[in-house]
Amino acid sequence: MSYTYSICYPDQEEIEFVSAVMSEDEVLRLANEYPWEEQLDLIDSLPDGEINYNPSLDFTCKENKYSFCLTANRSEKNGLEFSLWYNRKVKHKPLFGLLGEKTKMQVVDKWGFQKKDAIEYLKIFLDKDYKELNALMTI
Numbered sequence: 518m519s520y521t522y523s524i525c526y527p528d529q530e531e532i533e534f535v536s537a538v539m540s541e542d543e544v545l546r547l548a549n550e551y552p553w554e555e556q557l558d559l560i561d562s563l564p565d566g567e568i569n570y571n572p573s574l575d576f577t578c579k580e581n582k583y584s585f586c587l588t589a590n591r592s593e594k595n596g597l598e599f600s601l602w603y604n605r606k607v608k609h610k611p612l613f614g615l616l617g618e619k620t621k622m623q624v625v626d627k628w629g630f631q632k633k634d635a636i637e638y639l640k641i642f643l644d645k646d647y648k649e650l651n652a653l654m655t656i
Contacts, residue, residue, distance in 0.1 A: 518578050518579070518643075519538045519540065519579045520539045520540075520541070520543075520544050520576045520578055520643075521536070521537070521539070522544070523573075523574075523577075524572075524573065524575075525572065525575075525588075526556070527559050527568055527569060529570075544576050544639070544643060545636070548574060549636060551572070551574060554597060556589065557590070572588070573586055574586065575602070582622065583603075584602075584603075585603055585638075585642040586603075587599050587635050592629075595629075595631065598629060598631065599630040600626055600628040600630070601630060601635060601638055603624065603650060605625075605647060605651060606621070606622060607622075625654045625655055638653065638654075
């Protein structure tokens with residue numbers, strides 16, 4: 518599978534949408550090597566009104582449009598911490614099922630991950646084990 522990605526920077530209003538297509542290995546390398554701490558230091562140096570985003574990387578699978586986002590923040594207790602955002606297809610029944618079953622994209626988020634654990638969830642996403650990832654993200 519191939520992936521595109523976007524980056525949110527603390528000091529920029531515009532989200533950067535990178536047109537380069539990446540492999541699973543390149544996605545993992547970027548997530549591991551991204552300067553999370555430096556970007557959080559940048560937040561600490563900016564006046565409150567000039568902070569646009571927490572540092573984030575959002576990876577989208579080109580084939581099925583599922584996406585997985587890592588967003589960094591600092592916890593007083595744990596230091597570097599991540600929230601994870603998983604956008605996937607779900608089935609729902611509009612109007613109590615009168616219109617049948619439809620599919621839509623829906624985001625589920627989970628907070629409080631250490632970097633090692635956030636990367637493990639990203640690996641599950643890259644392995645296309647969507648059933649496992651959905652179970653982990655919705656418990």
